[in-house]
Amino acid sequence: MRNNTMGSLIWLRLMRFTNQSNQLSNDFLKRFDLTTAQFDVLMQIRIYQPLTQMELAEKVTVTQGGISRMLVRLEKEGYIIRKQDWKTKTISLTEKAESILEQAMPEQLAFQSSFFDDVLNEEEQKTLYTLMTRVHKHSQKKELPPE
């Protein structure tokens, strides 16, 4: 019983790497009192605000329930405001979040980039990006698998 195909080896690498880099990123963001997940959500809000929970959930690929719980935490910490606006709730950043992001964003982007800049040249990064984009886009089409 073989336990590897090229695809499964790639899969494993991707999982282990994202796991690992996520933890490193959590460590890194501690100085801003943020987790990687929180940073991600706040960034999406920053770009698209004001937006509804459904829209946000889609952007960060979590379920309705997941985004609801996350936003409760962020609201409790004073990073966001939600207000009932017709049937939906509209989310926007507070001053506090805006100013933390102003500081954290460039640092976090540099941190993320360092994973790649340190070992791949520009050409290789572009290759990696296009390959992953194709793979990712393809996976999105699988969402409702046949049968």
Add this chain to the structure above:
Amino acid sequence: MRNNTMGSLIWLRLMRFTNQSNQLSNDFLKRFDLTTAQFDVLMQIRIYQPLTQMELAEKVTVTQGGISRMLVRLEKEGYIIRKQDWKTKTISLTEKAESILEQAMPEQLAFQSSFFDDVLNEEEQKTLYTLMTRVHKHSQKKELPPE
């Protein structure tokens, strides 16, 4: 305030893709009553058994605490046996797990591979693999970041 460097774009892609494919994989493995995380752990045990919790934790990149909880669940389901063996606990698969894996393994490997086989040719997969291997190995060196 720009919000993208090539590195950060790659990072985002990787996170979203692993997220998404993890969920799809959970769906897929439901027929075997397994989650992706459980499958992963069982596979590592299968390859390296008998082994200790510490060793296993390292293989799947989770903490001691994390592996402890996971193993409690797997033991409750009857997939593994742990026995105190000197200061450490030695883990091995039960018959039940062996026979489920016999069935699930080829299917799961094919499933994982399909994410890549469907959109990348052999050459491209090899490229993706080598690039990710470099990136991953590099990230492992960061574990204790300077300062």
Add this chain to the structure above:
DNA sequence: TTTTATAACTTGACTAGTCAAATGATGATG
């Protein structure tokens, strides 16, 4: 033999997420 070390494992309190059933908000119809 009681104390002292130490390595391996567990546990409490928490974040982050899933699914599916329940609740809220609003509008439309009998």
Add this chain to the structure above:
DNA sequence: CATCATCATTTGACTAGTCAAGTTATAAAA
């Protein structure tokens, strides 16, 4: 106006994980 429909959000019960403090198993020193 009451009920019905519908979309958005919340919630209960769960998996999966983190960190740091607490246990347990074993060996060696006092």
